[in-house]
Each structure stands twice: as C-alpha cells, then as structure tokens.
Amino acid sequence: MTSKEPQRFPDQIPSLMGSLVSLLLFLFVPTIGLAAEPGATLVIPKKEAWTGQRVPIFIELRAEGSFKSSASFDIPEIPQTVVIKVGNPVLSSETDGGNEVFVQSHEFALFSQASGNIEFPPITARFSHTKGYTGPVFDASYQTESVTLTLKRPPNSESLGFLVTTDSLTIEETWDPKPGPLETGAVLKRTIVQRASQQTGIALKPAPTPEIEGIRTYPATPKVSDKTERGTFLGERRETITYLVQQPGLHTLPEIRFDWWNPSTETLESKTLPAITFTATAPPTPPAKPSPLRYLWLVPVVIVLGLAAFYRRSIASGLHELHDRIDPPQRRAARQFVKACRSNDPAASIAAWNHFRQFDSEIISSVALKEELGRLNSMIYGIPKNQQEWTGEALARAFRQSQHHPAQADHVSQLPELNP
Template identity: 25%
Template sequence: MVTLCLDYSAKKVVNLLQSVALLLLCLSLSPLQAATLLQASVDKNPVMLGEELLLQIELDEKVSGNQLDFSVLANDFNFSAPAISQSMQIINGRSSQSTRWQLSLFAKKTGTFVIPSFEIDGLRSEPITLTVVPADPNGTGSDELFIQSSLSSSELYVQQLAYYEVKIYFNGDLQRGSLSQPELPGATIEQLGKDVEGSELVNGQRYQTITRRYTLIAEKHGDFELAAPWFKGEMIDRQSSRYDYFAKTKTVSAQGQVLKLTVKPIPDNFKGQWLVSELVALTEEWTPPGQDLTQGEPVTRTITLTALDLSDHQLPDLNFSLPDGIKSYAEQPQSKKAERNGRLVAQKVFTSAVIATKSGELVLPAIRIPWWNSKTNELSYAELPERTLKASPNPAQPEAQAAAEPATSVTSTTPVTATEPVNPWHWSYSSTVLLLLWLSTLVLWLAPKFIRPLQQKTAIQTKAQTQALHHSSVLKFSSRKLKAACLANNGTEATAQLLQWAQQGIDPQIMRLSQLLTHLPDCELRREVEKLCHQPYQSNPLQWQGQALFEAFAKYKHLQQLPVTEPLKPLYPA
C-alpha cells in the first residue's frame, strides 16, 4: 500500500510540472504585440446641461496612467480626475493587455462641442462631436446627487446687492467634497455666513441638503451669465457596503444651472452718491437726552445710518454744516454689518461731541441722503429733520470774564512803565570804575557771612516747596476750577489744575506739563497742553487763551467714558 501511494503522488507532481511547462511554452511562442488601437467613446449623445457624461478611452496595451493630458477639456467642461484600470487576458495561448481611462464630464453651457482626439505613441483616437441641450426644468438630475442654484433677482442695478444660493441635494453617506467658487466678470462675490445643513422632500424622496449663500454686487451694466456651480466629492458605495464591513467610497459629482443676469445702469434722474436698496434710514440719539445744552459743556450726538441689502463699505459719509455757536468734535465713523433673517443689514455710526460756545437758541440743519428704492423703482430720501437746541448760559463764565478784566488792564499799562524819567545827575566813567572796585571789595569781605545762611534758607525753601507740592497733590482735582482758570486765561492756575488731574488719574509722578505730554495720545488736548507748556517763553505771556484748552479737555474726558463697542442697532427703530 505504501508503494502505491508513492506512485500516485509522483504521477500527480509529474502532471503538474507538465502543465506549467506547457503554459510557459505557449507564452514563449505567442509574439509580443505593440499597441495598435486607441478608442474614445461617450455613454450618451446628446446630453442635457447639468447631466453627467462618461468619457472612456481605451488602449490595447498596458501603459502608464499619466500618458494622457485632459487639460484640453477645461474650456468647455468641468471634469473629475480619471479612474484608471488595467487588465490582461490569455485566450488560446495568446495574451492581450489593455489600459482604460474613465472620467465624468459636465458641459459648462449648451451648444455643440468637439471632444478632441488623444494621442499615445503615434496612435490617435477619433474626435467626438457632442451636442448639449438645455436641461429639463421639471427634472432634478440624478437620484443620488444633484445641485440647484438661484438668484434673489435676475434684474439688478449697478452696485445693487443680490443673494446667490447653491443647494446640494444628496441621498447617501457623503464623506467629503468641494464646491466650485462662483465667478462673474465685473462683479464682487463673497460667501455669506456658514454652510447650512438640512433636509428636504423632493418628489416624495427625502434628501439631505447643504446650502451655501453668497452676496453678489455687479459693478458694470449689461447682460451676464453666472457659470453653473460644480460639486465633486466622495460617497460610500452602497453595493460594497452590503458585503464588506470596511465599505469603499466612490467619486460623485454634479453640476447646477447657468443663471442669466441683467444689470441696469444708474438712472439719469439720480443726483448725488449712488445708493440703491429697499430701505435706508437715519436716526440720532443724544447723551444725555433732551434739547437743552449748557454753554461750554459737551454732549454726545450719535447719528446712525442703516441700510438693507447693502455692504458696510457702500454706506456714504455725512456732509452737513453747523451754525455759529456750536463746535463739534467727531470720532472716526464705525461701520458694521450683520445677517438677519437671511438678509444683510449694514450700519454706519457717526459719534461726535457737541459743545455750545454761546447761549440762546441754536438751529441744527436737516440732514438728507438720497437713495434709490429698488422695490418701488423711484428716488427716495433718508432724512433727519431740523432741530432747535436751547443753550443756557454757564454760571461760571461771567465770573471768569470778570476775573479776566484786571489782567487786561495790566496789559494796557505795561508799555507806560517801560519809559524811565530823565536823571539830572551827571555820572562819569571814572565814578563808575571806582564804584565797581568798592563793590568788589565789599563782596569779598561779606561773602563768608552770607553763603552759609543762604544755603540753609535754600534748603528750607526746597523742603517747603516739596511739602506744598505734596499737599497740592492730595487736593482733589476740580474741573470747575480748571474751567474758571481757562476762561480767565490764567495759565498758572490752569497748569496747577492739569497737574492735579494728571497725578490723580494718570501717574502720581507727573510734576511738569512736559511729563504729562508723554502720557497723552495724539489729540487736541495734547496740542493745547503743548501751547500752555510753551506759553511762559512767549514774548507776551498774556496772549494765551484758555477756552480751547478746556473744550479739548472736555472732549477728551467725554470720549474716554464712551463704551468701546456697541451692539448693532435695530433696523426698524421705534
């Protein structure tokens, strides 16, 4: 029995070796054939706009996958990266190999196009003439993935804002993907907010959705076409997921619709800076509220320009004049925008400190901004009506003016004291020399007796000044005293009050105006303090005027108390 088993195993091995030898012989006898055919084909012709078209190119030889360049298709089609496969067959002892490229094409517009021929090692495929017809308006495309795009309005004015929306519908497990960026010559397109995920029923079937919105502002008039959006992604292959726990992914793609847009020029009857919207409004607030002012004391005026469906950079500045008796110190306008209920709201806030320089009734002129109502298609105005303010006299100002009158009289008598009376006594040069010699001798004799007491007196005075300075720093700063000193043009008292304010509110080590300047930003208060600092070195010390310093100080303190940021004001004020 053992001998029989060994004989049977030996026969089996011999048969296997004979089969392998026969196979090798057949392979060696079959000649190696070079590539002889390159074919290109499409799965449908004609094709609807937005419908996927499969292009397949096959070569009867095994070659590298990067032998073909598909960039020649970019002018007329959107396409994904090709899927490359290779195969080999042996039939009746003859072997054959092939390389296949397959990719998805989406036509960018309707018409007749030519898919050009491709070439590999001298072999060329035949070109394909393709017809692209308009899409069915009632159709949605593939049941697995499709795109819909829309514009809020197909007719716009120059610089009018429109909303462009792209919505991706998919039925399956979408892993990742990318959406093309919309482009339109002569227009500014920006994404509005973040992508919104949701779900919708379409023809009785539930789809998951991803919505992306843009703002579109056309800068030129004419007729335009907004290119169709194109999406490419990866989705779980449902067929493979049924049998494999680690399901494979497949490449999916879809294309939306081409949208036509008409942009109209600015109407001839519009005068002023062009502004187009459905709603533009002007509002104002006063802090503290009311219509009563006090001469020399600042109040805050806040004017807010609000517009619907506009970007913040499109809002104009305000141009208006103020009557005599009112000074205004404006801040840099603040622009902001926000999305509310799917629409863009833009605001520009103008804040200024208003100071009445005289008492009585003061009339602020009306403010009007022309704008074009895109809803009613007519000229409109955003307006703040004329406003009458009552400025009451400042109780401290008459006293300050009265205190300033003696200083004015001193100024008028100063030139009189400059003339000296004529002395009848004759003084000779020899008398002068003798007097100088006598004074020198007297100084040398008396100097030791007076130097030491003088040093002691100087030390006592320095200590007294230091104590006085410390005492002054303890005193509480009074804005009323600063105001009285400025209105009286008293530079010495104004300096003392400013130093007290600086020591208590900025830095206790500030002892001079030059030190205060290093802590102030570039503003009107800094420039007025510089004038006060240089005032003692002027040829006429009494020429300094303090009202400008106090107004600058009041504005600086007022702006320091304003909040840094403010919330967006309501579109429809109460």
C-alpha cells in the first residue's frame, strides 16, 4: 500500500503572488502609458474624404493648468488646399492618476482639390497656461505629429477640373438692367450668387468670363462669406460681371454651367444659367460740331475795335474835321438861327444870331434884315410900341434872302445897334 504525500499549499504562494503582480502590471501599465500629457495633437476623424469636400480637423492642446490668452498656430501650406478656422475653442479636462489636465480643442475645416494621399505636416501650436487654476503664466510651444489623409476623386469628374463637393448648392442671378434691345455703348451688370452647405465661399467655383466678340467683359472682385449656425456651415460667393456693348448687331452671352458632387447621393449634379441673346443698335449720329473757322470774321472786327480804342482821340478829331468840311459850322449856325426865328422865340433867336456872328464877322445885310433885327432887339431890350406878340418869320425870310442873294445886300462892317 502506497501512502499519499501530503499537499503543501504554502510552497505555491510565491508563484501565485508573481502571477497576480504580472496581471496587475498588464492591466495598469498600458493605462499609464496612454495617460494624457501636456502637448498638441492633430486629430482628423475621417481618414478618407472626397475631393472638394469639407474635412473637419481638430488640434487639441493640453496643459497642466488654465489656458491664458489665445493660442496661435503655424498652418503649413499644402498644394491645392485651404484650411480655415471654425468657431471658438472648446474647453474640457482629463484626469490622470488624480492629476487634472486641461484640454482646449480647436476646429478647422480643410478643403482640397487634390486627390490621393495627402500628408498633413506637423503644426506648431503656441499658447500660455498656468499650473493649476491660478499662479504664474507659462508660455508653451508644441508640434503635432504628421497625419495622412486620403482624398478620392469622384468617377467621371476629371473633365470638370475644379470640383465643388456639397449636399446642396443654390445659384441665383440678377440683371441690371434686364437684357433687351440696347444701343451700342450700353452697360449690363450681372450678379451671380452661389450658396452651398458644408462649404466655404473661398472653395466655390468662380463664374467663367469668356471673351465675347463685340462685348467687353469686366469681372469685379468676388465677395465671399461664411456662416456657422448650430453646426451648419454655409458658404456664399457673390460675383458681379459687367458687360460693355461695343459693336452693334446680334450678341449672345453663353450659358454658364455649374457642376458639383453630392456626397450623400454620390452623384454629379449641375445647374445651367441660360444663354442671353439681344440686339444692339448703332448710336444716333451726333450733330456735326460747328467749325471754329466760322468765328474768323470776328478777328478783323476785334482788330478794328482795338485800333479804334487806341486811336480814339485822333479818330474823333478827324471825324470832327470831316464833319466841319461837309457841314461847315457857319451853315449849321444859320440853320439854328432860322429855326429859332420860326419858333417865334425872341430869346432863342437873339442867342442863335450871336452864335452865327462868331463865324461871319463881316455880315452881308439887307435893308429888310436890318429892320427885322431892329424889331427883334426892340422886343428884347426895348419897350415895344404895340402889344402884339413878335413873330420871326419875316426875320427868317430876310436872313435867307441875304444869304441866297448877296449882290442885293449892303456890306456893313459893323453890327446893328442893339438899342437904336
């Protein structure tokens, strides 16, 4: 009979303890290795996307305390790619063995026209933080690791070139004025507005502006804007194109087609703005401009007037002398005397007679003229014998006869007495 050897459990305790320690190390060491540490991490949730599609990316900053001021990032340039900042950072915290780590997450949107694998280079992040909730502020600078993103080009889209990828794209156009019969030189303004969901205005396709015979095209600088509401990203691109009609005739503005890839339905969609046809008439012929030669006749006039103004005194003297030759002063004085006599005005007659004597000191006088002059003097300087009014018709007739028939008149060298 063989006896059994007694069991010795205490001898196995060391091996059991070693297995337990190994198990604990296996469970807790990976956790400690994956614990959050201060730094910067680039996170791209989607490793694959369509060309032209919005790809959200995040940069997570970790620090031992509260973040101070705003973080800055050195985004490297990637060919055919645009990266824009979206919204405000989101704050959170993580706990590592009783130590709290503060996390600040920044969202960006990536739009790329590339296809295939794209390596996102490291990004340098700079920020300031405290250790804990309060205390001195420390500046930190970290670099993310590079990440590879795969972009797929939709099938049958190679001929489109620039590709917009969106679930919804609306296109509107307005004209000022509306196209119709125009005159050469008229101006048309066309405004095209594109709005796309999950897109930025920068990544929307520009409207083409081909050369059109007889029409000059002037595209203005486009206006782009983005709106973010409750997680919905809406991009807008507004373009204004000015057309100047330079030639008369029939003109056609070609249609404009916009194509995009719908990632939800995975189909190519398009919208076409129809072609515009209108006629332009020649402008009316402007009236002929009057020739400046028609004013040449003014040149001699101006010259004559200038000379007349310069020599006005000499001209006035010459004209006066010519007038005296044509109509001598003696003859004018004789007419004035006759006119005064016929007006039966004794005072005017005496004044005219005295003026006449200045030109003819040796007066040829007749008997009748002497008698009539005596009556005139008596009327002015003496007491008339009768109260009848004086009439000068006889004096005027006697004076005319002495002028026309000097042979019948007596020559006197002295004037008649004023008071006989």
